[in-house]
Amino acid sequence: MAKIVYREEMAQGTIILNEIEAPRISRKAKPGQFVILQADETGERIPLTMADTNPEKGTITIIYMVVGKSTARFKELQPGDEYYALIGPLGAPTHVEKVGKVVCVGGGTGIAVLHPITRALKEAGNEVTTILGSRSYDLLIMEEKMKNASDHFHICTDDGSKGHHGFVTDVLKEVLAKDEIAMVVAIGPIPMMKFCSLITKESGVKTLVSLNPIMVDGTGMCGCCRVTVGGETKFACVDGPEFDAHKVDFDELAKRLASYLDDEKASMDAYNNCKVQ
Numbered sequence: 050m051a052k053i054v055y056r057e058e059m060a061q062g063t064i065i066l067n068e069i070e071a072p073r074i075s076r077k078a079k080p081g082q083f084v085i086l087q088a089d090e091t092g093e094r095i096p097l098t099m100a101d102t103n104p105e106k107g108t109i110t111i112i113y114m115v116v117g118k119s120t121a122r123f124k125e126l127q128p129g130d131e132y133y134a135l136i137g138p139l140g141a142p143t144h145v146e147k148v149g150k151v152v153c154v155g156g157g158t159g160i161a162v163l164h165p166i167t168r169a170l171k172e173a174g175n176e177v178t179t180i181l182g183s184r185s186y187d188l189l190i191m192e193e194k195m196k197n198a199s200d201h202f203h204i205c206t207d208d209g210s211k212g213h214h215g216f217v218t219d220v221l222k223e224v225l226a227k228d229e230i231a232m233v234v235a236i237g238p239i240p241m242m243k244f245c246s247l248i249t250k251e252s253g254v255k256t257l258v259s260l261n262p263i264m265v266d267g268t269g270m271c272g273c274c275r276v277t278v279g280g281e282t283k284f285a286c287v288d289g290p291e292f293d294a295h296k297v298d299f300d301e302l303a304k305r306l307a308s309y310l311d312d313e314k315a316s317m318d319a320y321n322n323c324k325v326q
Contacts (some may be wrong), residue, residue, distance in 0.1 A: 051086075051135035054108060056128050060188045064114050064158060065124050066100070072107030074137045080145065080165035081259065081291055084109065084137030085267045088126065092133065093119040096264045098290070099138070100161035100191070109137075112161035112190065117313045118320040139267045140290050143257075147174040149231040152224055153199070154217050154245055156182040156237030160191050162259050163236045168198040170234075176200050178228075180220045182241065186211035218244050225252050232257070235294065239303050246294035256294035260285045262305055277301050 055068035074084060083098040101110040115124050126132070143166050151170050155163040160181055171177045179199035183189040184207045196202045203220045204212030213220055218241075224230065225248070233256040235245040242258045249256040262285050264274040269287035276283055279296035283289065 050131040050133065052131045053126055053128050056126075059112070059190045060114075060183075062115075063188070064112060064190055065120075066110060066112045067123075067126070068103075068108050068110045069132065069135065070107060071109045071135060071137075072104075074135070075102040075104045075107055075109050078102045078109065078138040079142035080169045081143030081162075082138035082140045083267075083290065084111065084135055084139065085264075086111070086123070086132050087134040088119065088122040089133045092122060094134075094265060094267075095119055095123070096139070096261070096267060096286070098140075098162040098259065100164050102165070112158055114158045118316045121317065121320060136267065140286060141288070143169065143291060145169045145173050150176045150178070150228055152178045152180065152221065152230055152233045154180045154182075154221060154233065154235040154237070154241070155195070156217060156241045158190070159237030159241075159259070160189075160195060163234065164191055164194055164198065166234055166236075167195060171198050171200070175231075178224055178230075179203065180205065180217045180224070182206070182217035182237070184208065216244075217241060218248055221245060221248055225249070225254065230254050233294075234258075239299055239306070242294065242297075243299040246297070246299070250295045257291050258294040258297060259290045260292060260297065260302060261290070262302060263308070276305075 052070045053067050057066040083096050085094050085096050087094050097111040099109050100112045153167040177199045178201040179195050180203045182205040186206050205217045233249050235242050236259045262274040265271040267286045269284045274285040277298040278292045
């Protein structure tokens, strides 16, 4: 059992933050690692990267978007309620070192994943430029935390409601053109990561992405989270979740993530119908 001690609704209630009691995980977790949560005994196991840890309080923070039945069930949990199961930390941590100027690009809930990595890169002595994107400004999350972890900070919105009117890739191109960038970390929707990768590949800039394939056990045994990287099969749960962006088969990843969309919709519809009744 893992008790929720704080809860916050973000981005018009579509993205939820939970601070959860997990003293042993909070002591061991490193940037880039994730946990797997289960709402109840019959619930789905959901992998979520930790947005923050607080070893002194013995808590971890996870942020998720409500997209289906399982995350809708998560949303029902309130402070004082407990997750049925929590395991972690899982996955390989981000390799953090001083390399010079780095750019961190985030979109959607990928910003939560990016936060501890950005902070660690800055603490290691790097000059960090952060570029965050969302469809509109009211859907942007963790603005102040990301700004505090950065030396230079940019916001992009599709509708122009804040910052650059356009995509994160527009600003990324500008930064790469004027600065000698040693590394880019891009985390967010697959199309965003893919096009960031295409841009940095042209410039020859090392680029890391964090992948979110379908996952079950989180220990490399089930094989559900396989991705193709450099022509080889990798398991995101143990070999990742971070990989060299220039070697990732993003098109295959997108197809695998879309495999169960019809089943997910049917499950969500049934869940909503039960709630109405």
